[in-house]
Amino acid sequence: KQEVTQIPAALSVPEGENLVLNCSFTDSAIYNLQWFRQDPGKGLTSLLLIQSSQREQTSGRLNASLDKSSGRSTLYIAASQPGDSATYLCAPRGIQGAQKLVFGQGTRLTINP
């Protein structure tokens, strides 16, 4: 059974800092891994999708890396802004069963102006 852990659980930093959010998963048999952000009371917004054959993906100030064999992914946020404040979730998509996503508990990020 896939288990996903995200560290840290919460992070509060001043504006402008570069950040690294960590995600680890126990079953490396995955098709891909998605990073999402969730604003309070809202659904999920997909940030990046990284395939199992890829090492990293970039979108603007966001960069996600994937080390499938060690069960780790990181989300790097450059030059953080107050608008980046949200909960960030990672979710690997398994090969077995219905290819469903398994979510970590998330990292609650606060960027202070």
Added chain:
Amino acid sequence: GAVVSQHPSWVICKSGTSVKIECRSLDFQATTMFWYRQFPKQSLMLMATSNEGSKATYEQGVEKDKFLINHASLTLSTLTVTSAHPEDSSFYICSAVRDSSNQPQHFGDGTRLSIL
């Protein structure tokens, strides 16, 4: 813009009422849709996987007679919470994916259900 639309966004109703939530994929055909439940300050818990034209697959511990799922077309899945009680109050979110393992899941904005 949003590729998955979920409706309604907020429901308040009396105990014993049945509530239907719709999930639509707006610009692609979704052979598979997923329904999640989220409690405050917790992560998403998968309730069921919905495939067009077939019965939904429920996760362990989820009552299929309580949470009825219908995936009648490639763009619409519905979740009906039957005879809702206060403990069913939660945030329900759907997602949709194209028929390919390398495609991302797209999520709706969620439905806040409050049972009085």
